[in-house]
Amino acid sequence: MHFSFMTLLYLFFSKKKYRILHIVLTISTQSATLHTKKGNTMNLNTLHHYLTTLSPSELRYRAGERYTGWENMPKVFVQDKEYSLLNITDTDSLVYQHPAVLQNPGIHAELPEISIKKNSRFNPVPEHIHPYIEINYVYSGQCPQIIDEKPVTLMKNQVLLIDTNCPHSIEALGEEDIMISIIVKTDFLRDHMFSQFSNDSILSRFFINAINEKTNHNHYLLFHSENNRRIPLFFNELFCECFDPSINSNDIIMHLFYTIMAELINVYENDLTQESAFSTSSMVIPILRFIERNFQTCTQESVANFFHISPNYVTRLLKKHIGLTYIQLIQEQKLEYAAKLLRQTALSVTEIAHKSGYENVTFFYKKFRQKYHCHPTDFRGK
Structure with a gap:
């Protein structure tokens, strides 16, 4: 039996909230092992090894070498200030060359809607902007950034959403600091995914409106998901699928991304309630x-x-x-x-x-x- 992608999404969200289709993926919180259609398995120890092993570029950066390609990047002015512009050269596949990101085929995932890559360590990223939405997740350690001239330190299991054309820089990450970036097409996140959630629930609509308003105002949004049980579980499964893709890899990755975004709406409910206790x-x-x-x-x-x-x-x-x-x-x-x-x-x-x-x-x-x-x-x- 063949299901189209949109049919799977419909089935997925018509079940109990945020439950992954068992016909596509089985998540075991006890064994923490991904079982793929090919019969391969990847456990969390293997995932940790893959994520923490130094790449050739990281070895060079740790030895003191610095990436110099920023000088050749196009420059744009925003409010009379010059920034380096990271652009997407292929608008269909989101393939781009980000100097702060490892070009490692293990964690490198390119889909029409999203792109997933691991950030390089030991190499600072100067202030820049880009015309797409970026979602950062800290797998371990922390990640100090300057976002629109405001210092923000992203801690383990926290998620950061950075809006388009938002000036930001990243300090050099240490050996224990592992951050994964998900690059998202703006129209896909706001016009397609958020509208899907809005149609499901008036509460979801309220929180998505709040997320959009805050992101439009501050140009970024920090989700305090450090104590959330599901967020690391879903991200780990996402990374496992990137390292060890199955026959249905693209569908699984997109389902997991939907699930992560749905859970982040839950996280934001708690954040908003605490921020607005007297409003x-x-x-x-x-x-x-x-x-x-x-x-x-x-x-x-x-x-x-x-x-x-x-x-x-x-x-x-x-x-x-x-x-x-x-x-x-x-x-x-x-x-x-x-x-x-x-x-x-x-x-x-x-x-x-x-x-x-x-x-x-x-x-x-x-x-x-x-x-x-x-x-x-x-x-x-x-």
Whole structure:
């Protein structure tokens, strides 16, 4: 049986959140071993050996040699300041030559949407910009950087998202400092991946909006994932697949990348809650969660009573943080749930309307057509 990539993604996200398809990949937290279709195995000890072994260029850098290619790189001015520009010469495959990155085929992974490479140690990276999004993960040690003139030290298991055209530099990494960079096409991350998460959940939509707003303002975002159980597990599996690719390697890598980004949204929820303990952001999160679980039956008054606030304040909070009134949000939730049932079940349209919280089926047809520009039956056939 053959599944298209988008079908696999749909199956993947329609199951319980962030669970990897068992038909593609098995993760064992006890043995920490990746089993590939070829029958090869890679354990975490082997992965650690591969990641920490010095490359020929790292041996030269440790001996005092420095990369001099920055002088020949194109220069651009941003706000009257000159920066070296790291560009992607092949926009289709994201193949590029980054002097701070090892050209080691073991951890080198090139896909149409993302590129994964390990950063070289013992060699500082001067201030530069690039027209793509960069995601850094520290496998071990730490990584001091200067981002938009602000010092940021990325610790073990933390993740850093750097926006396009954000000036940043990296201090020389020590022998125990292992950092992996994932280069992502901007339109893929924001227009495709984040929109997929936004369609799944109003909470996800809220956190993605918050991530985008903060990244647009600060040009970077640090995820405090150092104590997260899943993040190192998912990254380790990703690196294992890069070193020891299986028959379905590209699909597995993309599924794992989706899973990592989904888990980072969970991480950001904790970060945002701590940052906004005394702001309205901390109040809107439980309200969104309550509505997401009770949208078929809850009313604006019942939500207000549950949180001991006025009904008008419920709408003001929602309008401020997600741009929708209470009524608009409930309609969105009901229609998205109905669309999900149309795709995943054989229930009649009337049954789906009732399960989605609509007593008047004619009204359901009207609202569904307004949102999806087709009849529910036609939507199911797409």
